[in-house]
Amino acid sequence: xxxxxxxxxxxxxxxxxxxxxxxxxxxxxxxxxxxxxxxxxxxxxxxxxxxxxxxxxxxxxxxxxxxxxxxxxxxxxxxxxxxxxxxxxxxxxxxxxxxxxxxxxxxxxxxxxxxxxxxxxxxxxxxxxxxxxxxxxxxxxxxxxxxxxxxxxxxxxxxxxxxxxxxxxxxxxxxxxxxxxxxxxxxxxxxxxxxxxxxxxxxxxxxxxxxxxxxxxxxxxxxxxxxxxxxxxxxxxxxxxxxxxxxxxxxxxxxxxxxxxxxxxxxxxxxxxxxxxxxxxxxxxxxxxxxxxxxxxxxxxxxxxxxxxxxxxxxxxxxxxxxxxxxxxxxxxxxxxxxxxxxxxxxxxxxxxxxxxxxxxxxxxxxxxxxxxxxxxxxxxxxxxxxxxxxxxxxxxxxxxxxxxxxxxxxxxxxxxxxxxxxxxxxxxxxxxxxxxxxxxxxxxxxxxxxxxxxxxxxxxxxxxxxxxxxxxxxxxxxxxxxxxxxxxxxxxxxxxxxxxxxxxxxxxxxxxxxx
Numbered sequence: 001x002x003x004x005x006x007x008x009x010x011x012x013x014x015x016x017x018x019x020x021x022x023x024x025x026x027x028x029x030x031x032x033x034x035x036x037x038x039x040x041x042x043x044x045x046x047x048x049x050x051x052x053x054x055x056x057x058x059x060x061x062x063x064x065x066x067x068x069x070x071x072x073x074x075x076x077x078x079x080x081x082x083x084x085x086x087x088x089x090x091x092x093x094x095x096x097x098x099x100x101x102x103x104x105x106x107x108x109x110x111x112x113x114x115x116x117x118x119x120x121x122x123x124x125x126x127x128x129x130x131x132x133x134x135x136x137x138x139x140x141x142x143x144x145x146x147x148x149x150x151x152x153x154x155x156x157x158x159x160x161x162x163x164x165x166x167x168x169x170x171x172x173x174x175x176x177x178x179x180x181x182x183x184x185x186x187x188x189x190x191x192x193x194x195x196x197x198x199x200x201x202x203x204x205x206x207x208x209x210x211x212x213x214x215x216x217x218x219x220x221x222x223x224x225x226x227x228x229x230x231x232x233x234x235x236x237x238x239x240x241x242x243x244x245x246x247x248x249x250x251x252x253x254x255x256x257x258x259x260x261x262x263x264x265x266x267x268x269x270x271x272x273x274x275x276x277x278x279x280x281x282x283x284x285x286x287x288x289x290x291x292x293x294x295x296x297x298x299x300x301x302x303x304x305x306x307x308x309x310x311x312x313x314x315x316x317x318x319x320x321x322x323x324x325x326x327x328x329x330x331x332x333x334x335x336x337x338x339x340x341x342x343x344x345x346x347x348x349x350x351x352x353x354x355x356x357x358x359x360x361x362x363x364x365x366x367x368x369x370x371x372x373x374x375x376x377x378x379x380x381x382x383x384x385x386x387x388x389x390x391x392x393x394x395x396x397x398x399x400x401x402x403x404x405x406x407x408x409x410x411x412x413x414x415x416x417x418x419x420x421x422x423x424x425x426x427x428x429x430x431x432x433x434x435x436x437x438x439x440x441x442x443x444x445x446x447x448x449x450x451x452x453x454x455x456x457x458x459x460x461x462x463x464x465x466x467x468x469x470x471x472x473x474x475x476x477x478x479x480x481x482x483x484x485x486x487x488x489x490x491x492x493x494x495x496x497x498x499x500x501x502x503x504x505x506x507x508x509x510x511x512x513x514x515x516x
Contacts, residue, residue: 054434058434074116102197125143125184135210139176164305176202179425186449194260258321298329302326304328305453318331329452364414391493465486
């Protein structure tokens with residue numbers, strides 16, 4: 001397989017770092033990789049170097065961005081169209097400034113350009129906007145199946161109304177366009193989905209609109225806040241939602257997005273401090289959302305057919321919101337599921353304890369934003385640290401899965417091989433991601449939601465070893481690819497599941513024998 005310059009550089013660095021270690025590794029050195037090669041052995045180092053190269057597979061692998069002749073022309077076309085559309089939207093709302101990377105970096109919000117044309121041919125999508133509780137204008141998109149559409153995998157006609165899904169993006173300027181792949185995959189299979197940008201990211205407004213004291217009236221048409229005022233609950237500054245990189249933005253965003261998603265003409269969304277904007281009063285696809293009480297819910301008292309999905313800081317947020325919002329039936333965390341209590345990303349801001357309340361699917365990565373040799377696999381994928389004994393197979397289980405498995409709620413952990421923190425986002429060309437991590441993630445999310453929102457397919461659907469996935473191609477096409485589970489799961493970190501209770505319980509803490 002071809003390696004990028006970055007991968008070759010990392011390979012060289014690994015060789016230098018491990019030269020002495022490999023030479024001096026004692027016979028019978030501990031093997032923390034199950035049935036694989038002994039840690040520090042030449043075979044182990046060679047396997048690690050291949051894994052590093054494979055972490056760039058979405059860019060350089062077979063069928064990847066640089067090896068698909070249709071990708072670059074589609075990217076240029078869609079980047080231009082997206083930039084113009086965003087500029088026009090900003091001009092139309094001059095008092096609602098989005099000072100974000102998504103507004104100035106070409107292609108940032110495009111997602112996979114090969115999916116252009118999805119709306120109207122494979123599903124319906126519509127731009128929406130609503131203000132959060134602090135008056136900042138949040139922008140998003142809702143998706144649903146085409147009328148009379150058939151499930152592309154089974155051929156069964158989709159009959160609404162459908163369960164709902166709200167997807168919260170990741171931090172560091174994650175934008176909703178990066179998660180279009182998952183929203184569209186779910187909509188095609190019979191879900192109504194909302195993606196959106198939290199305050200300060202993507203197309204959403206940067207500043208709040210607290211009432212501006214004016215003699216004789218209160219004015220909220222202009223962005224205003226007092227950064228020196230006492231911070232509100234869990235805010236870092238007196239200016240709510242600033243800076244964007246705080247847990248509060250993602251928790252508030254998830255909660256307000258759920259409120260908007262379930263809104264109807266009879267019970268419209270409040271849209272606080274919306275002067276100077278023209279937000280949507282309710283979800284335009286409200287008729288297609290199944291509001292009937294779920295009598296087969298996996299969590300007593302949780303009868304709304306709604307799932308929340310989050311990535312990165314969004315995963316941290318949805319892990320918390322599932323414990324406090326009774327409308328949530330199940331949760332999916334994309335790097336990483338969280339349970340417990342800590343100081344949060346910003347230690348000075350308190351973080352509520354996260355208690356498992358609903359079934360949870362966790363898809364977690366081997367690497368963070370960068371790809372590093374195995375000797376730097378301690379800590380977590382996001383904050384690596386030296387580990388002379390090699391990776392700890394239980395690392396990804398300890399983030400949140402283990403506590404979930406001890407609760408009475410179903411849990412599953414999937415760790416794709418060579419995966420990075422960017423596997424779950426569509427970003428063109430510049431950042432590492434594995435070739436099939438996104439496809440494997442989509443398959444598991446589809447099957448998880450089918451089980452806990454539609455009550456189709458028992459645990460056996462989640463435990464199969466081979467999956468079929470429809471991958472996007474040029475001109476809004478699709479090609480079927482076959483995903484073999486075991487070779488696509490990490491050989492460093494354990495994938496696991498704990499499903500069902502009593503005589504129907506299925507449990508495995510180390511799906512592929514990594515060594516947990």
